[in-house]
Amino acid sequence: MEILSTQNARVKEWASLLDKKHRDKLNKFIIEGIHLVSEALRSDWDIQYIVYDTEKGIPAELKEDIAAYDGGAQYVAVSQAVLEKCTDTRTPQPVFAIVHKRNALLSSLLKEDSAIVMVLDGVQDPGNVGTIIRSADASGAKGIVLGKGCADLYNPKTIRSTMGSLFHVPVLEADLKEVLPAAKEQGVKLVSTSLQAETSCYEYDFRSGGWIVIGNEGKGISAETAELVEEHVLIPMQGQAESLNAAMAATVLLFEGMRQRTLM
Incomplete structure (x- = not known):
């Protein structure tokens, strides 16, 4: 799947997760960067989307973790503009993920x-x-x-x-x-x-x-x-x-x- 427009409904939902009220409503959150996405994959958290730069592709550092991951994440290639809209860091990371919350008992x-x-x-x-x-x-x-x-x-x-x-x-x-x-x-x-x-x-x-x-x-x-x-x-x-x-x-x-x- 590829999404290039920042006006896409899915992109708007991802960007909304930068706001606590939307994280609480949707029971999901966003993580940015290769390291955090790798840790989520290795820990078998429930990942909904893994989103990456369409020009660079899925980072090579993640491919082994993705191959071992048992979850049903969807992989979406996006434009640089979408990455900028959905991330909190000053320099957008090449990958982010949408993850379901998990509360301990x-x-x-x-x-x-x-x-x-x-x-x-x-x-x-x-x-x-x-x-x-x-x-x-x-x-x-x-x-x-x-x-x-x-x-x-x-x-x-x-x-x-x-x-x-x-x-x-x-x-x-x-x-x-x-x-x-x-x-x-x-x-x-x-x-x-x-x-x-x-x-x-x-x-x-x-x-x-x-x-x-x-x-x-x-x-x-x-x-x-x-x-x-x-x-x-x-x-x-x-x-x-x-x-x-x-x-x-x-x-x-x-x-x-x-x-x-x-x-x-």
Whole structure:
């Protein structure tokens, strides 16, 4: 299939996915570039369309992944103008894909015995959300819970920041007021950071798992969430910086958890 006009109805739908309200309505999102499309193919996500530059053809780097992919994606060649209309980056990528959303199940996260799960409470910066997902993937966390008020998981900036880790780690978008009490009923320990905490994150025992809660960049975790958190840890610092940003704090805790669980 080939589409050259930016006025094509299908093209208009693809471009609309740059807007959250249309992503929510259609339950689909757009990913840009060879790396992200490759990760989606390798992870067997439900891809509806793979769209590429009609002059350049399907990127050679994707052909092996496409050959191994079991899904029913449609392949569409388009003009440079269509690529520009449908992509968020300043320099349009030679390929993009339309992917169906996939929300993790709370039951699947709770099945993981002694798991490390990252919980985000009002983290609003797409770069921070994406970086935390990437760190969770790299450190072997079993999932991420994205509470209301966080940056949209499917925002193009969030997706780029995950560097493909979105396709590797289960992400549950949910109301923390419902999810966290349910997790606690199943024996999950909730731990967060606090400048007033007496226990260092390097003294805390992550070996039995726990759900690590990271709050808003400026305000921290909400009052409702704070009432549910049982454990608080301090990230020791020697310099003059008052604190770390949300993504850096999450990464420190995730990798300390990994160190204790796999390297000790």
